[in-house]
């Protein structure tokens with residue numbers, strides 16, 4: 001139930017009890033559940049599901065041209081033995097008003113004997129008249145209605161049974177044909193017996209039997225009357241008529257044998273030959289020993305023989321039938337040729353047409369039999385029951401082969417004799433006879449319920465032994481065809497095996513192979529098959545269809561596999577390229593690491609970078625001091641960092657104006673107590689490499705003239721300067737640009753001692769910092785001239801710095817760094833800075849940094865300028881690193 005809410009403001013709640021469900025794809029061979037495939041693979045058509053149901057539902061048609069037989073031969077005439085047919089069951093309804101012309105014309109003696117045997121006899125004429133009246137009344141109502149197609153009947157219970165037993169109408173359908181009460185004997189013969197007779201004439205055995213309650217017309221149907229001859233006389237006419245008309249066929253002979261199986265004294269069964277005066281016959285298996293076969297040459301002779309035999313048949317009068325049969329009567333008509341008689345004395349290859357007139361089942365209440373009649377009735381009913389059990393067992397066995405075929409046939413002579421028919425090995429036709437009166441409803445209902453399922457019985461192994469030469473040829477042809485078919489299949493298998501063994505194991509069999517095989521099979525004339533062959537053919541066709549379907553599926557999978565393999569190759573190639581690229585990148589990274597990262601052992605470049613940074617920080621502090629920034633506010637970490645870097649770098653002079661700063665930077669406690677060998681190594685490295693680098697035009701000039709110039713400039717500046725000198729080669733002179741800043745010298749003359757002299761302009765006080773292993777000395781610049789020639793001098797004056805700053809600003813207008821106006825007041829007082837070639841970059845960075853620091857208070861622009869200056873500084877550092885790297889060959 002669903003409630004729609006169309007308006008958003010509605011307060012209804014939408015509930016959907018049965019939400020829509022999305023259709024799900026079938027699980028079988030559904031590729032949608034498979035993991036996602038590449039796009040190219042998905043472009044292929046989906047692999048169809050395996051049509052196993054279609055394959056298994058294949059039904060084999062008899063005229064299916066798939067059976068191979070070579071060479072093609074003229075097709076034999078159509079026969080019925082190759083058809084898997086059901087047991088034909090006919091139904092005949094006796095008319096309600098019996099005809100006056102009775103078929104009981106067996107003679108007066110038999111009539112008298114029957115009259116003697118019938119008990120109880122009608123005591124008076126009066127009772128017989130009443131019975132006739134009642135019969136006429138009852139006959140006016142029929143309980144059986146035949147359908148329009150004469151294949152089914154509706155059995156309606158009488159009104160009394162409907163009320164008491166609540167019986168309902170029953171419909172029985174599936175009959176081969178239903179003969180109504182108005183049907184005639186020739187009609188029954190044409191539809192029921194004539195096919196059997198034709199088959200008999202073509203050399204095939206057959207049998208038809210009449211079943212039904214007593215008085216229903218079995219004997220009337222089988223034997224008939226002079227006015228209405230039954231199936232036997234009509235069959236004889238047909239047989240001898242065909243024998244006379246067919247002169248081309250070899251002479252044929254027909255033999256008649258008639259016997260009955262009856263109850264001896266109401267107890268044991270016995271076999272009586274009705275064509276001779278022989279005593280009782282015996283039966284071995286299905287053969288009756290001593291049974292006489294009377295050759296007949298024409299219809300009259302055959303009819304006389306049959307008439308005499310019927311005179312001997314046991315009949316009796318009962319309440320249901322004035323001439324009731326008390327035995328099972330069998331008439332055999334065997335047809336053979338002279339050749340077959342000469343070749344086979346046992347007549348095993350002769351066709352036999354058997355006609356069985358069974359004694360009708362009797363109800364004790366209705367017949368009123370007593371004594372011998374009652375014993376006969378028991379025998380009759382027992383035989384009918386065994387006959388029915390045999391057919392029912394056959395039906396159940398055919399429905400479920402696991403159920404064994406019961407041997408009910410052993411329970412009576414009749415079923416033993418008819419064993420092949422009751423086991424479905426020979427063709428058999430049944431005709432059920434019923435009476436249609438209301439008082440016969442129970443008998444009819446019982447018979448139809450018991451016998452109607454028989455029509456589902458199938459003949460699985462129909463005997464087709466003919467007695468004609470043409471049929472023998474057919475059998476031989478069938479055998480050859482089967483052999484040819486087997487040879488074809490064997491050749492196909494051999495070809496497949498050869499192809500496999502030829503080394504082409506991975507190749508799927510071509511479709512042409514199968515089509516060729518199919519064409520070969522189709523080109524051969526179809527054959528009529530029996531049930532076993534049909535089963536084999538069905539299995540073969542299923543196998544063939546299965547192979548085709550399997551081949552198609554494998555073909556589709558093979559195509560997808562090829563696509564996947566190609567994609568896999570592409571991916572592998574890409575992976576290889578990526579691996580190559582990654583290897584190259586790793587190499588570059590390693591080279592960069594080896595270049596950029598200073599190893600703990602001898603990474604001079606990183607050390608130099610750190611030196612530069614330390615130096616920048618020093619100059620920054622100086623610059624900040626110079627610009628009026630309180631240097632004491634500097635982060636102590638930076639100073640510590642600077643000091644710590646000393647342990648792994650060449651001697652660095654750190655000059656700070658404040659006392660505290662001095663203590664932080666220059667106190668013996670803060671100096672790395674273990675300068676170590678690394679420090680020396682770095683110094684040595686610098687000593688070894690730097691001079692070669694300094695030999696260029698930008699290097700420190702070793703020329704005495706230059707030194708003189710420097711000293712002259714120092715004299716002109718008349719201001720103290722800071723000189724940083726390595727014990728071997730490095731001397732850095734930093735101009736003292738602010739009051740209180742003295743000259744700092746790192747004197748190399750004092751080995752392992754660095755003396756720092758902080759010269760107060762007022763008191764010219766010299767501060768000496770000493771270390772156990774090294775010392776930094778700060779001395780007046782006049783002492784620089786006393787250093788050796790290999791020393792690296794860095795002489796920077798305030799004026800030089802100022803000039804450099806201005807030059808940089810002028811030279812690089814894009815730098816955006818504006819001159820600091822706050823520092824203009826001290827321009828005249830600042831000494832000029834002289835840049836030595838190698839350290840010019842550092843000095844320039846220092847100046848830029850100073851300019852940035854000066855620009856800071858200006859606002860946001862200052863930040864941008866600072867970033868630009870940082871970039872320049874970084875570039876400068878990097879360029880210095882590169883220079884060192886290239887020169888040091890790291």
Ligand SMILES: Nc1ncnc2c1ncn2[C@@H]1O[C@H](COP(=O)(O)OP(=O)(O)OP(=O)(O)O)[C@@H](O)[C@H]1O
Nearest residue numbers: 094102103214215216217218219220321324325360
């Ligand atoms: N189709 C029919 N048309 C006319 N009369 C019939 C027909 N069927 C049976 N009758 C008559 O009914 C009577 C009984 O028939 P019939 O003897 O053939 O029965 P039945 O089945 O052989 O009985 P039972 O088993 O006792 O021998 C006979 O007098 C016969 O003439």
